[in-house]
Amino acid sequence: MSIRLQPGETKQIDVALTPISPWMLPTGHISPDPNWYYPQNAYDGNLDTHAYYIYATAPGDYTPFIEFLCGEAKNITGFKVYLGRQPLSVDQNIPQGVDIDITSDGNTWIDAVDLTITGGQWVELYLPSPVLAVKARLRILNVLATSCHMTIKEFMFGVA
Ligand SMILES: [Ca+2]
Numbered sequence: 001m002s003i004r005l006q007p008g009e010t011k012q013i014d015v016a017l018t019p020i021s022p023w024m025l026p027t028g029h030i031s032p033d034p035n036w037y038y039p040q041n042a043y044d045g046n047l048d049t050h051a052y053y054i055y056a057t058a059p060g061d062y063t064p065f066i067e068f069l070c071g072e073a074k075n076i077t078g079f080k081v082y083l084g085r086q087p088l089s090v091d092q093n094i095p096q097g098v099d100i101d102i103t104s105d106g107n108t109w110i111d112a113v114d115l116t117i118t119g120g121q122w123v124e125l126y127l128p129s130p131v132l133a134v135k136a137r138l139r140i141l142n143v144l145a146t147s148c149h150m151t152i153k154e155f156m157f158g159v160a
Pocket of ligand 1: 042046049051
């Protein structure tokens, strides 16, 4: 729309702006380890569902990776994750190590995130600068003193 005003003329225009969410759900997944159960529950936009690794993860161990796809390559600015553990009835506010790698060509993985976050809540993780990527992979490190079953309630890409 273009509006040309004559000198001295004024016009009032009401514009409804729709905010564009910077967060995008993955378009799909690749689970090299079949023991990640219901991987699609990790990106269904529903916090009542989760993907879970069927085996308990021992202290100091990682779950296997699960890969989340971007569709066509996108400028990824970060990730928004909601991790947890089973049983879901116990306190979810536990520390959980999260290791996320990202790839531009689908083969070469680049370290993106490797730190300890708090489960049971949304956590936003940002890259130092956007990376053009086709997918990311995530695994969870058990930083607790006891074994537990890791869950991913939701995973999202930040897009520029
Ligand atoms: Ca979910």
